Amino acid sequence: MPIGPVLFSLEIDARGSHCPGPLMELIRGLKSAHEGEVIAVISSDLGSNTDIPLWVRKSGNELVAVEKIDHEATRFVVRKHVRAQ
Amino acid sequence: MYGQFPPDAPGHTDPLPVPAGSMTPATANRLAIVLFSGTIDKLMSASIMATGAAAMGMDVEIFLTNWGALAFRKDDFKTNKRVSADFADYQSTLLEQMAAKHVTSWMENLEGAKEIGNVHIAACSHTMTLFDLQLSDLEPIVDEVTGVAAFIEGARDSAMTLYI
Numbered sequence: 001m002p003i004g005p006v007l008f009s010l011e012i013d014a015r016g017s018h019c020p021g022p023l024m025e026l027i028r029g030l031k032s033a034h035e036g037e038v039i040a041v042i043s044s045d046l047g048s049n050t051d052i053p054l055w056v057r058k059s060g061n062e063l064v065a066v067e068k069i070d071h072e073a074t075r076f077v078v079r080k081h082v083r084a085q
Numbered sequence: 086m087y088g089q090f091p092p093d094a095p096g097h098t099d100p101l102p103v104p105a106g107s108m109t110p111a112t113a114n115r116l117a118i119v120l121f122s123g124t125i126d127k128l129m130s131a132s133i134m135a136t137g138a139a140a141m142g143m144d145v146e147i148f149l150t151n152w153g154a155l156a157f158r159k160d161d162f163k164t165n166k167r168v169s170a171d172f173a174d175y176q177s178t179l180l181e182q183m184a185a186k187h188v189t190s191w192m193e194n195l196e197g198a199k200e201i202g203n204v205h206i207a208a209c210s211h212t213m214t215l216f217d218l219q220l221s222d223l224e225p226i227v228d229e230v231t232g233v234a235a236f237i238e239g240a241r242d243s244a245m246t247l248y249i
Contacts, residue, residue, distance in 0.1 A: 016186070016187060017187075017189070018186065018188050018189070019133065020133060020136050020137055020140060020194075021189060023140055024136065024140070024197050024201070027140060027201050028200075028201075031201075051137075051140075054141075055140055055141065058141060058142065059142070
């Protein structure tokens with residue numbers, strides 16, 4: 001699924017889930033992803049705008065893109081970190 | 086040393102002598118929560134705090150006491166509709182909105198926190214005795230029954246302690 005030049009292999013639609021639900025969905029998704037894999041989560045919870053970028057940075061993953069879908073939903077695209085060899 | 090008045094401040098007193106080795110700075114990456122309340126508004130709040138801390142990489146230590154322990158009796162969470170007495174007039178609104186918006190229950194939140202982080206839940210032995218409860222009477226999410234000193238030892242060097 002394309003988002004500009006960024007491709008992701010999995011999209012989790014967490015719309016309607018409340019804080020910290022979308023973040024939890026992202027964490028679960030990344031847990032089962034392989035290193036370097038890019039996945040997306042869509043959230044309609046306003047807390048995600050602060051919490052997801054903060055968590056992604058803190059956890060050493062990479063926020064590839066943040067895209068507003070409509071007036072209430074945002075897509076966060078995240079690449080799972082690659083551990084140093 | 087933190088938490089001391091500057092020497093010239095009103096209220097300054099020389100610190101009490103402290104036995105060597107008994108002061109531990111708050112250095113552990115841990116959130117400690119005393120969960121005293123058994124109403125779903127506060128259980129929800131505690132579960133979300135615990136989940137947020139676990140997500141941000143903190144250990145979480147929860148101490149269930151009084152109504153907080155009763156709320157973890159087996160199957161109790163399935164029928165618990167209590168809200169704080171000071172907002173009793175919001176009970177029906179809260180329950181309706183939680184159902185309408187498919188809000189995950191506080192128990193599900195705690196299960197999620199345990200899934201992603203190091204979350205330990207202990208029930209207060211005093212409360213257990215008071216209400217004739219055994220660990221087996223509580224939901225399996227509760228790890229053990231401990232005394233207050235065990236919790237205090239964990240809270241002593243925690244970065245944060247909440248009383249909910």
